[in-house]
Amino acid sequence: MERLPIELDEPVKRIFFTIQDHKAMPFLEIAATTGIRGDELEEAVTTLAKEKLVTVSKPNDLFDSIISISGKYF
Amino acid sequence: MATIPPLASDWLVLGVPFILGLAGGFQSIYTKFGADSSRVLTTFSGWIYWLSRGLVPVVVYEIWYQLQDPPQDSFVAAALCGLGSEAILRSRFYLGDRQQPDGKIEEVAKGVFDLVHWYQALCLKGAGDKLAGERQAFIETLLAGEADFIALTGRSRSNAGAWAIEEDKQKLLNLTNDLEAKFNQAAQGLGGPKLDKLNRAFILEFGYAAMRLVGRRSLPTFFR
Numbered sequence: 219m220e221r222l223p224i225e226l227d228e229p230v231k232r233i234f235f236t237i238q239d240h241k242a243m244p245f246l247e248i249a250a251t252t253g254i255r256g257d258e259l260e261e262a263v264t265t266l267a268k269e270k271l272v273t274v275s276k277p278n279d280l281f282d283s284i285i286s287i288s289g290k291y292f
Numbered sequence: 293m294a295t296i297p298p299l300a301s302d303w304l305v306l307g308v309p310f311i312l313g314l315a316g317g318f319q320s321i322y323t324k325f326g327a328d329s330s331r332v333l334t335t336f337s338g339w340i341y342w343l344s345r346g347l348v349p350v351v352v353y354e355i356w357y358q359l360q361d362p363p364q365d366s367f368v369a370a371a372l373c374g375l376g377s378e379a380i381l382r383s384r385f386y387l388g389d390r391q392q393p394d395g396k397i398e399e400v401a402k403g404v405f406d407l408v409h410w411y412q413a414l415c416l417k418g419a420g421d422k423l424a425g426e427r428q429a430f431i432e433t434l435l436a437g438e439a440d441f442i443a444l445t446g447r448s449r450s451n452a453g454a455w456a457i458e459e460d461k462q463k464l465l466n467l468t469n470d471l472e473a474k475f476n477q478a479a480q481g482l483g484g485p486k487l488d489k490l491n492r493a494f495i496l497e498f499g500y501a502a503m504r505l506v507g508r509r510s511l512p513t514f515f516r
Contacts, residue, residue, distance in 0.1 A: 240420075240424070241324065241325065241416070241417070241420030241421075241423075241424075242417075242420040242421045242423070242424035243424050243427075244424055244425075244427060244428035244431075244496075244500070246493060246496040246497045246500060247424075247427065247428075247497075247500040249493070249497045249500075250497045250498075250499075250500035250501035250504065251500070251501075251504070255474075255493070255497065256478065256493075275421075281489075281493070284421055284424045284425055284428065286417065286420060286421050286424070287417075287420075289410075289413035289414070289417060290413075292324075292409075292412065292413040292416070292417055292420075
């Protein structure tokens with residue numbers, strides 16, 4: 219598997235691997251799968267998107283977005 | 293006028309590499325999507341990927357067939373083309389070691405598999421997005437009329453009684469109780485639009501979590 223370009227905190231890493239496992243997930247499905255929700259989930263997904271590890275379908279409306287793994291880590 | 297040479301004297305023979313290619317393609321889809329693999333084949337990009345993987349060994353066989361003089365079909369050659377092209381498509385060659393900034397040694401390997409991986413990402417990423425969009429649309433439609441999370445958990449707790457298998461019933465009740473406790477904790481001191489947003493988030497999260505436990509078909513019974 220392609221190495222991650224940065225060291226991620228444990229919850230962020232868990233979210234990344236969950237998305238990688240599912241390939242793409244609605245934002246709140248990530249909460250249902252990982253148990254990480256609210257601000258912590260928003261911050262984690264924003265970090266992953268900033269590092270180009272995931273893509274967000276509606277960057278201005280995270281709550282209603284589909285979060286998908288970037289092609290490199292598919 | 294130039295005539296197009298026949299692709300095979302026995303068309304059945306083309307089925308051998310095609311089926312082997314399809315099997316290899318489906319195995320790749322299964323590796324990526326697991327239980328959702330059959331749903332991938334309901335998407336256009338998933339179909340394109342699967343069919344194209346079936347066609348690769350057919351093209352290899354066709355090249356071998358046309359190179360013969362006179363062209364002659366062979367089931368053995370067809371099977372070898374199917375298996376051989378699958379082996380080549382999965383190949384990577386070791387080029388050396390590379391030290392990472394953290395000191396770890398990583399193997400560097402390149403091969404046709406990198407091209408297949410790129411093609412998989414191109415076709416199957418779209419399929420993954422579409423499946424996620426379908427799950428989102430399903431949950432949002434099912435729970436569109438819900439605005440009060442506690443009212444929903446109250447109803448769902450009663451509906452869980454409909455599950456014949458005790459283990460499934462218990463899982464649903466545990467999920468309901470767990471999310472209700474977390475909602476009550478998060479809702480303390482909230483009101484107005486913030487509470488509405490929290491209600492909506494927990495309602496949809498409850499939907500996705502329950503779908504993982506009981507599947508789509510049983511979900512309307514749980515939430516009715």
